[in-house]
Amino acid sequence: MLEIDTARVICALAEIDDPGARGFTCGAGDWPLRGFVVRRGELVRAYVNYCPHAGHSLDLLPNRFLTSDGALILCSSHGALFEPEQGLCIAGPCRGARLRQLPLRLTAGYVLLADDVPLVEPADLPRTNGGN
Numbered sequence: 001m002l003e004i005d006t007a008r009v010i011c012a013l014a015e016i017d018d019p020g021a022r023g024f025t026c027g028a029g030d031w032p033l034r035g036f037v038v039r040r041g042e043l044v045r046a047y048v049n050y051c052p053h054a055g056h057s058l059d060l061l062p063n064r065f066l067t068s069d070g071a072l073i074l075c076s077s078h079g080a081l082f083e084p085e086q087g088l089c090i091a092g093p094c095r096g097a098r099l100r101q102l103p104l105r106l107t108a109g110y111v112l113l114a115d116d117v118p119l120v121e122p123a124d125l126p127r128t129n130g131g132n
Helices: none
Strands: 009-012 022-028 033-040 043-049 090-091 104-107 110-113
Touching: 009 022, 022 110, 043 104, 043 110
Parallel strands: none
Antiparallel strands: 009 110, 022 033, 033 043, 104 110
């Protein structure tokens, strides 16, 4: 029988539009891990929800992580654009910087964080607005 660590489940793969993105919080306490998943076809990636330029979450409105055509990740605050495959900033004030990728696994139709991902906010992120 397949065992799934429910604390690591982000969502069912079918719950992410194609193309689409969705935010998640895993862990508990004052500094849980806040991230988002991006899907484009067979590509599914997860990143920490943290702009390397502005130091806050990318989505001003919940789950608004992509450009209107779904091609790129967008920082709603200042318009930086990131490619979804590797999280590289290709336009904006943080050009050349990367989003922090989180390892995933797909199991039984669910998207899960890999077993070695701590379920807390990365300790080296400056906390500019309460971790979110």
